[in-house]
Amino acid sequence: MTAVSDERGTVELRELAEQAGRDLEDASAPDILRWAADTFGKRFCVTSSMEDAVVAHLASRALPGVDVVFLDTGYHFPETIGTRDAVEAVMDVNVITLTPRQTVAEQDAEYGPKLHDRDPDLCCKLRKVRPLEEGLKDYLAWATGLRRDESPTRANTPVVGWDEKRRKVKVSPIARWTQDDVDAYVAEHGVLTNPLLQDGYASVGCAPCTRRVLEGEDARAGRWAGRAKTECGLHG
Numbered sequence: 001m002t003a004v005s006d007e008r009g010t011v012e013l014r015e016l017a018e019q020a021g022r023d024l025e026d027a028s029a030p031d032i033l034r035w036a037a038d039t040f041g042k043r044f045c046v047t048s049s050m051e052d053a054v055v056a057h058l059a060s061r062a063l064p065g066v067d068v069v070f071l072d073t074g075y076h077f078p079e080t081i082g083t084r085d086a087v088e089a090v091m092d093v094n095v096i097t098l099t100p101r102q103t104v105a106e107q108d109a110e111y112g113p114k115l116h117d118r119d120p121d122l123c124c125k126l127r128k129v130r131p132l133e134e135g136l137k138d139y140l141a142w143a144t145g146l147r148r149d150e151s152p153t154r155a156n157t158p159v160v161g162w163d164e165k166r167r168k169v170k171v172s173p174i175a176r177w178t179q180d181d182v183d184a185y186v187a188e189h190g191v192l193t194n195p196l197l198q199d200g201y202a203s204v205g206c207a208p209c210t211r212r213v214l215e216g217e218d219a220r221a222g223r224w225a226g227r228a229k230t231e232c233g234l235h236g
Contacts, residue, residue, distance in 0.1 A: 010167050013140065017169040020160040029058050029173040032159055036141055036171045037063035043140040044171075045069050046093075047132070050076075050083040051204040052193040053091065054185055055145045055174060060092045068093045069135055069142070073127040074104040075116070075206035079195045086192050098135040100127045116208045127206075133166060141169035149178050150203070150219050179219070 016039075024032050036044050037059075045067040046059045059066045070084050088095040100107070107115060107126060116123040136142055146157045163170040174182070186193055196204050200212030202219040213222040 013167075013169055014162045017160055017162040020169075021158040024159050027159070029177070030062065032171060032173040033059050033062040033143070036143065036160075036169075036173075037066070040139075040141045040169070042067075043138070044143070045096075045136070045139050045141075046143040047071075048084075048087075048145065049204065050080045050087065050194060051145070051197065052182070052186065053083070053087045053191050054182055055143055056087060056091060056093050057189060057191045058173060058185075059143060064092045066093055067096055067139075069096050069098060069132075071128055071131055071135075072097050072099050073206050074100065075127070075208055077194075077196060077204065077207045077210075080204060083192060083194045090192070096135070098131045100131050102126065114208070116206065120209060136166055136168065139168065141171055143171040143173060146172045146175055147177055147179075147182075148175050 020035065020039075024035060027035075041063075044063065046056050047069045048056050050070060056066075056068045059068075068087065072081070072084075084095060084097070087093065102110070107123075111122070112118070115126075142163075146154055148155050148157050157172050157175040159172055159175045161170050161172070185191065194201075194204050201210065201222060202213040202217075203222055204210060211222045213219065
């Protein structure tokens, strides 16, 4: 299969995504990523929060030198920035770091300090959602590390679907994986992971809005703890 052209229309892309979601539901993660690489070529990228580099590692085998897009919100843990730097240094990927239009100081000046405490949805919109929308504009498809077992809001994640908001194909090659599958892949291939995962954090986001999880909590419980908010807006 050859890479799709820029002339492929939105309707055709949506139909392609929906058909692939059905055809690849039982496919392995490497096969899903090979399909994405063959179909979209350089118009395909991986997004990573640098919680781990599993999807980036998988994608680098299907498409060496694949673009790995990272959002530097200005609020990350030092360990997260260190993981990004290590991924860039040792893996066959091209790390692209996106930043918001405003620095944290500029945002504080316009909206007041600690916007993440007062209006986390707006903070995520300014520092995550908008930069990603701008950063993905040249791609036809993007891959995520979403898994169905992470939380109820992700339970129906397709392995390939249509991102209506951005009008792009969205690939989630490890959607059917469990945490045990992730751990086994990391151990087998020596994949880089964020050190915070060994320090009680099950999901790693911005430092002000992330805490360690308690025994019995799901992986996303440490994000925006005490609030109804469970997603940053990138995937919903």
